[in-house]
Amino acid sequence: MHHFNVPTRDPGEYLAELNSRRFEKLKRQIAYLWGNEDYFRPRFIAAGVTSPDDIRSFDDFRALPPFMDKASHRASQEESLARYGHPFGLHLTAPLKDVIHLAATSGTTGQPTWYAFTRKDQAITNEILARLFAVAGVRPGDTTFHAFGLSLWLAGITFMQALEAYGARPVAVGAEGGISKILRYIEMTRPRALFATPSLVAQLIERAPDEIGKPVGALGIEILFCSGEPGVGLPAFRDRVTEAYGARIFDVTGGAWHNGTISCGTGWHGMHHLAEDYCFRYDLVDPVTRAPIELKDGAVGEALHTALDYEAAPAFRNATGDILRLHVGECPSCGQFGSRIEIIGRADDMLNVKGVKVYPSALQDIVTGFLPHVSGQLRIRLDGPPPRVNPPLKVVVEAAETMPADEWDGLARAIEQRSRDILALRPAVTVVPFGTLPRSNQKTKLVEIVPAQS
Amino acid sequence: MHHFNVPTRDPGEYLAELNSRRFEKLKRQIAYLWGNEDYFRPRFIAAGVTSPDDIRSFDDFRALPPFMDKASHRASQEESLARYGHPFGLHLTAPLKDVIHLAATSGTTGQPTWYAFTRKDQAITNEILARLFAVAGVRPGDTTFHAFGLSLWLAGITFMQALEAYGARPVAVGAEGGISKILRYIEMTRPRALFATPSLVAQLIERAPDEIGKPVGALGIEILFCSGEPGVGLPAFRDRVTEAYGARIFDVTGGAWHNGTISCGTGWHGMHHLAEDYCFRYDLVDPVTRAPIELKDGAVGEALHTALDYEAAPAFRNATGDILRLHVGECPSCGQFGSRIEIIGRADDMLNVKGVKVYPSALQDIVTGFLPHVSGQLRIRLDGPPPRVNPPLKVVVEAAETMPADEWDGLARAIEQRSRDILALRPAVTVVPFGTLPRSNQKTKLVEIVPAQS
Structure with a gap:
């Protein structure tokens, strides 16, 4: 399911091997970030690192404090706007001219969080999202229907372009098209897969009879590819929706800094992590002390997010605020061996x-x-x-x-x-x-x- | 300005040379379309063509009747939906699996007109739009602001992706983001160029003082790249907008079947045709008899549109309903030699x-x-x-x-x-x-x- 093809089926050996391969990439990434004097180098130095070579092991890396959270991310953006006239942050490590794709989450404060992509960042994002499409059963050549919000959202044009790169012909009406247009265009284009938030998926069930004179189950949709909100994890929601559509449903996260996880569509046992070769998304720490928590099946903690190859404005020891439970082993639903993550709360809700x-x-x-x-x-x-x-x-x-x-x-x-x-x-x-x-x-x-x- | 680099400055010689090069491409395209038994071959046969070789000259090609108009386009779409389960038309000449990008105009009837793109169609579209960006003064590395409607429109994701391919970092809020978000995000991202309809460009002038406490002239926008509506051709509009923004303004058509035209930003003398190597957009005919009109500086007639290399569902002798005046020679504004087109009406308004x-x-x-x-x-x-x-x-x-x-x-x-x-x-x-x-x-x-x- 991912490109760190680790042959063992022993959870401990598996993680040890992943961590060792991750560290090979991290050495290069740390040297790259060290070149950023506005944001990353001062934080390394504050953590007692005097040279990238000081970080000699995966454990040395994990002992570093978080380098960023939502507040420092936004402060970094404000400061780069003031200093350099762009809002992509002091932590922008690629030359601005190499940033060609942008996404943003608008958040609750009105201040967006920006995601910047170089061509390489975008190509890897497309590769990771392609793995998710494949697991969900989307095939190159399929017609797909894109009904996520298009306006800057990561699940918007970022996902839509990944569908094009994969060859799965998105009809990109977007959530902005509105329920009525979405239903009429689904009827007209007959997609195999629908990409939408759980709440939009539910609204279509209610509105289809009035808008197009038939239930959603008559539309021939086989795959529901959901993201952006919780919902798919709730059995009642999942049962109602899969029955109404006659489709399998998948919960997905992805797009941000080479993250990519997906549920397996045959039950609910967390999100398969399909981007371990590009993204370390379950670097668990104690949410209060920020001390590293031993990574093993069942471990729980606040997740730091580090992208291993990201060029533009990377996540590096980024405190997500998500409390995760890590599973390593065979998935009780689909049998696939690997790591799965389950968001069980927010650090500030504990x-x-x-x-x-x-x-x-x-x-x-x-x-x-x-x-x-x-x-x-x-x-x-x-x-x-x-x-x-x-x-x-x-x-x-x-x-x-x-x-x-x-x-x-x-x-x-x-x-x-x-x-x-x-x-x-x-x-x-x-x-x-x-x-x-x-x-x-x-x-x-x-x-x-x-x-x-x- | 385009890749048919014809050295002469004599309008007659220039057109003769263009037509000869076009015909080389047309021979290949006609043979390609002949393979389509659902739509194109029956129309060739109805026009008395028994083999692609029957069309021996550019004049033979121009003597053919229109093969499609809005009504037959939509009928072709309805028939392919009924027969093959997709709405992209009986005139879809590429295998459906090779269609990876879609756009549509929603039209007035609620029945959209679809534009299908293979990867090659998309790459050529990006190349043509890049020529327009360059003429408007957009540079790779610039931040641009995309405020056209994103939901399926040709000026939407099709343009946005061309900006990415060109390296001009689009902030794709889209028209759907609404005036307030558009203004706030322009202020935050400081684009050199704004991509929007004339009416949106005008609305921003009115709303900026209330929304962001400053006039649009304080935003640093240097280039207004307009499409989708008339407006830029009107001197009063142009003067008001260029003064308010302190920017140059360009009127653009493009995205559909390798068309690409742009005004030169220093007056108004029609739209420079910058895609003559891919698109024959001024194949003028009498709007009543459909007899070909001699192509020369000043010629007026209804334009048929033929894409010379298009794979997916090409325009071929497509009756646009646009009445054009063709100009060939030096542009009185910018001095550039070439062909320009001016839409002076609709065939059904005559x-x-x-x-x-x-x-x-x-x-x-x-x-x-x-x-x-x-x-x-x-x-x-x-x-x-x-x-x-x-x-x-x-x-x-x-x-x-x-x-x-x-x-x-x-x-x-x-x-x-x-x-x-x-x-x-x-x-x-x-x-x-x-x-x-x-x-x-x-x-x-x-x-x-x-x-x-x-």
């Missing part, structure tokens, strides 16, 4: 219950495991601001509409026990009637702070 | 005033030549349906707000005389007060049918 670290999304996963007995809605109620929580952790779970009230107590105990088994934490679960917890079109806040009455 | 053919837009050009004495608004009033008109042709012209009423009569006579000199037609001009003629946000209908009172 709760610390007397030393036990728990992420709200991990509790959510446990609760949704009790569908259809629960509605899926839940809240974690804290007495004071996170991350420190005095036990027990209070969790309010909404019963399903059809769940008799006399079974709520047993349900609460079962959820507590499942949490104990999986998270090593026994919360205090209260089950409340269906409809009690407010819904929102926005991403629901799982955690509420309700100061204890004195 | 009026026939006792044998004199006149296009409403040609009359409009004459009237706008009287700015600032006129408002620019005018109507052509017919007694009955076009194209036949009994003389005199009645034209109502609105005076400028500042124009004293006692000068209206002299103005009317001057417009009549100018029309006589340029169009060989003396209309009956009536000048009416400023504000008399209704304005519309839509394209104004120049021709009104007002049956004579009996």
Whole structure:
């Protein structure tokens, strides 16, 4: 599935071999970044590195602190705009004239995060995305339908161009085309694969009968290639969508700094990492101390992202804020041997219950495991601001509409026990009637702070 | 300026040499299209051609009837959808699997017209667009700002990719990003060149002070690269925009079947044709009889479009409906020798005033030549349906707000005389007060049918 073709099937040997090959690339990349006096070299020096040769091993590399996070990324962009008249950052390591492709995420502050690509960066991106297309079953020669947002998004023209490079003829209407045009053009062009966010995929199910007089299942789409939002990881969503379309569904991340991961479409056991030869995306550290965490099957930590070959404005020990669980071995779904990653939370969401670290999304996963007995809605109620929580952790779970009230107590105990088994934490679960917890079109806040009455 | 590097400066010799080189390419292209049994071969046969070898000369080629127009193009698309499950037309001459890029114009009927590209078609498109970028003064290494509609339009991702191939780093927010985001991102990325429709270029002038607290003239844009709508040909528009931005402005057509034309940015003397080695865009015929019109400086007729090397679904004797005037010689603005084309109307707009053919837009050009004495608004009033008109042709012209009423009569006579000199037609001009003629946000209908009172 990727080009570091490591023959072993032993997880420990596999990672050791990957790490050794990664380090060969890292030596070259570190020497390259050392040439950047505006951003990278000062950070090496601040970390006690006086020359690229000081970093003698993969462990030396992993002992370095994070070099960038969202805030320092944006500060770097503002400073390069002020100093050099471009917003691509002081950490731009290629000559500006060699940057030919741009993408950006607009973020919540209105200040975009820019991704710059040289031709080589773009060619490798195309190669990595091609691996994802192949795993999803997209074939060169297929007609594909691109309905991600086109305007600067990584899943936009960056993905669309990778489809062209792969030879899979994208009909690039984009999310901007709107639901009605998307449905009419799907009907007209008969794509094998649809590229869209989970929420757009769901909207098409609702709107198809009115817009084109037939259900999405009549459109002949065989592959749903999703990105940009969570959703595909939720069994209820996955079941509803695969049934409505009669298609397999894949969850994908990719485009940014040679990352490329995909779920395997036959269940949900994390995202297969298909770009290990170009991208080290699960360099796990303790989210508080930033100390490296031993990489092995089951390891959990905040992921630093380092691109191994990136030229333009690379991720190097970039603190993603994502808390990942690493899996190494055979995938329980598809049997493929390799590494998979599972995002279980955001570093800034972490709760610390007397030393036990728990992420709200991990509790959510446990609760949704009790569908259809629960509605899926839940809240974690804290007495004071996170991350420190005095036990027990209070969790309010909404019963399903059809769940008799006399079974709520047993349900609460079962959820507590499942949490104990999986998270090593026994919360205090209260089950409340269906409809009690407010819904929102926005991403629901799982955690509420309700100061204890004195 | 283009790759048929014909050394002569004699217009007749120049065209003769171009035509001879075109015919060399056409022989190959005709043999290629002959292989298409669904669309092209039946049309050759209907025209009396029993083998590609029957077409022995450029004149033989020009004597063929049109092979396609908008209606037959769409019918061809509908038929291929029914027969083969793709909407790219029975005239798709390349294997579908080799089509990797798509664009479409959505048209007024909701039925799009598709443009299909093989990799070779795309590479030649990029080469032709690069010539336009170079003429406009865009340089590899520049930051450019792409604000054309991205969703399938030819000026969308097709242009954006040509900018990347050229190395001119497009910030592809697209028209879909909206005026506010476009202005903020221009401010942040400081492009040398802005790619947008004339109406978007004008909107940015209005909105910049409110959105970013400064006029567009403070943004440092040096080049306005316009397409998709008329506008740049109007002196009043051109003057207003170049002054507001402090930039040069270029009118461009390109992207479709290897067409590529651009105005020279120093006045307005038609569009330089920069793709003569790939595209025969001024194959002029009588719009009624479809008989070929001799190609020479000043020739006017309906343009057939033939792409000389196109693989996917080529234009071949495609009746564009555009009435062109061909100029061959030195450009009065920039001095460049070559061919230029000027769209003076649409075939279906043509009026026939006792044998004199006149296009409403040609009359409009004459009237706008009287700015600032006129408002620019005018109507052509017919007694009955076009194209036949009994003389005199009645034209109502609105005076400028500042124009004293006692000068209206002299103005009317001057417009009549100018029309006589340029169009060989003396209309009956009536000048009416400023504000008399209704304005519309839509394209104004120049021709009104007002049956004579009996």
